[in-house]
Amino acid sequence: MRRSVILDTSIRLVYHPVLVLSLYLLFAGHNQPGGGFVGGLVAGIAIALRFIAGGIDEVRAALPPQPWSLLGFGLVIASVTAVVPLLFGGALLESGKVQWDAPLIGMIKTTSALPFDIGVYLVVVGLVLMMFEAFGEPTAPAAALPEDGEGS
């Protein structure tokens, strides 16, 4: 496969900032625009960039965890967060607040919505990876490949 040097380099430059942006959206989401869903989608875009640069192998190299593990893990985190309040006599999905005065950093406030959002984030990222896993391989039968676009 021929790779374009310009595309490669610029995507490498952009990839990590986009991932950081997605994490920022995830964590800031409860108070500012963002959230697990958008964060996950932005991370998905970062993955799409890698795919455009180097195909499915590049995606696999960039994100070693298995997509189904991410998906499953995300769903487990979200479900556990939803169920935990039941153990303490609360309602399903009842939100709780945690405050922690961390040394050097200062006061950290968070709610139980964060782990739930992390679960959503992981599910979305896992889903995007799954899609690339499903349709990203260049090994389609020749007949079904009328044009071998830049994608592979």
Add this chain to the structure above:
Amino acid sequence: MIAIVVAHLVFGVAAMIAGRRLGHRVFLVAAVAPLLSVVWAATKVGEVRSGGAVSETIRWVPELGITIDLRLDGFALLMLALVSGVGVLVFVYAYRYFDHGVESAGRLAGTLVVFSGAMLGLVLADNLLWLYVCWELTSVTSYLLIGHDDRDPKARAAALQALLITGMGGLAMLGGFVLLGVSQGTFRISELVASPASSALITAAAVLVLLGAFTKSAQVPFHSWLPGAMVASTPISAYLHSAAMVKAGIFLVLRLGPAFAETATWRNLAVGFGVATMLLGGLRALRQHDLKLLLAFGTVSQLGLLMTLAGLGHPDAVIAACALLLAHAAFKAALFMVVGIIDHHMHTRDLRKLGGFGRGWRPTIVVATISAASMAGVAPFAGFISKEAALEAVVHGDALTKVALVGIVLGSILTVAYSIRFVWGAFVTKPASSPGGSAAAAAAAPSLSLLAPAALLAAITVLFGIWAGVYSEFVRVAAQAIDSAAKAKLSLWHGLNLPLLLSLTALALGAVTFTARDRVDPLQQRMRPRWTAAGGFDASVRGLLSTADRVTSIAQPGSLPIYAGIILLTAVTAPGVALIAFGVWPGWPEWLSTTAHLPVAAMLLVGAVGAARATRRFTAALFLGLVGYGMTLLFVVQGAPDLALTQFAIETLTVVLFLLVLRFLPDRFEHRASGINRTFRIAVSAAVGVFVFSVIVIASAARTAPPVSKTMVEQSLPNAGGRNVVNVILVDFRGYDTLGEITVLLVAAIGAVSLARVGRGRGTEPPSAVPEKVSA
């Protein structure tokens, strides 16, 4: 009480975990659970004998008012003896039976203990709903136990058949329970039994409950699963399919009989089907060459007898049913164990090959002969006493009782014949058995420890016969728990009366039937029915599948335009009718609120028209993306950054994914719709557009309640600790939805990957191979 039931589950799980290390010894560990139950019950015997009962109520689902009510009365005690008493013996027997090793002993022993616990919960139940839960749990564990050898397709098919039949009956029974419980205002069995009622609803409930009992206790025409279940190993057959599970239906009919005392249908159906089952089972048993199948059809026949007695429901019949429950469990479990021993040593159960056993086999032969004699109703064994009681219960009475009498006498003749056939088939040397016979002489005699559980059961058979007082007392306590008018007077000698004469006649005619087997066998062959229950089951399953196929091919034609057309038309017509009927047009909305809308609208129009007119798929996908980005801009203009952000990210990903998939599709749309088709499509599209536009205009003006978004905005920070309302809605206010949605995402992802792989000609791989494939 519940602690004992739970202990079974704990031991079950422990056995599953420890099975690998313990091997066949795990059965001894598992035996502790039923042993606990027996010991506990023994401490309560005094209380129960005096007519009392031990009760316990646990709040289960307080929101729905569902409780777990347990009650140990005399009848429950008798059933507990069958479930836990025979259970202990079966576990000890299994320990020796499986000493050559068995596939995943832990799973087998664990499931068997869980079954035992479910059965215990069932017989102790004083609440219909709890009874139902235990009932289904026994069906499920029975499925797992029959299909234990999961590589054997025959075992899997038999397990599925048992599950389908008993599961179907169980559902019907649940319907009956709900009808009964709701119409009577209580689900407590002890209260239902105390105040019988009759109405059309109760009659319907009776039919449904009987359906459950018939399927579970293998009554005609649902009996075919029981012989099929004989593919399970012998300890399982001895326990589930002779002593415990198949008695659940009899238990239910006896238990609920008083509640349906005013309902004639209950009695007629139970007796009618019972008699038919008794005769059919006996006839089929006479035809079998496999000892285990012979016993299985014998069990079907005996279950028919039990159903007849339980259905009659008058005090004498209840006594006879209780007596027979005990006697049958003792002799049938022992006989199954003997068949297991023979199978274990000779590696065949074909009675044409068996025979010629050496001296070492004498104890086994004695045990088998005693048990078979009890089955045939020979004095002085327990079976004789219970058969006398059964005959005595039906010699006087109405027309239905007469039917039962004729049925029981005929059934007894058949029972005697197949009992003799069993002993003859297993132990008498036949001309054809010479090769097997020499093998039998050479085969090592079974060790006494393997025989011990069966010997103990045979000893009970003898003791109950000789000391009928103990037997009688046990049965009295049980029967009086069902019907306080029941008076047990079981004894060996009742004097020369009609039941004794009938009993002797049955013995004589049974022996004649057996000796005339050379003439009876061809007759049986000619009588071989064209339509069997097993065939009926197969046919109905096939019919169900082919109907499902046909329905699917109509409902899922596989054409995307048809799907999309139907969905869109439904979406337009259903609410559209309401819109025309009730909608009030509020007048045209403002045409332009800000000039920033103009370029956005232009972009949206270009994108939409372009996508519709594009001839290449690639172009169409890009135009669709343009529409999406236009929406993003619209959100920005309207001041919704969160929506804009999400829309933007989605749109970008969608375009990339579109392009991914388009690589596998032809470059251009091959079939452009033309003529009527084209007009139709345009009409549908136009309708959708007009409809959506008017819905938005009309609906947004039709608001009567304050918008929910206002409270959400207000509650966001104080209640959920977040300033971003959109996110708070997603993760908190509408958290349920989000949880459901991400689950759907997961399912969709798995579906997409499987589809993609199948589409690439890798469909031969099982789905489970998907993860390994890539991790490799």
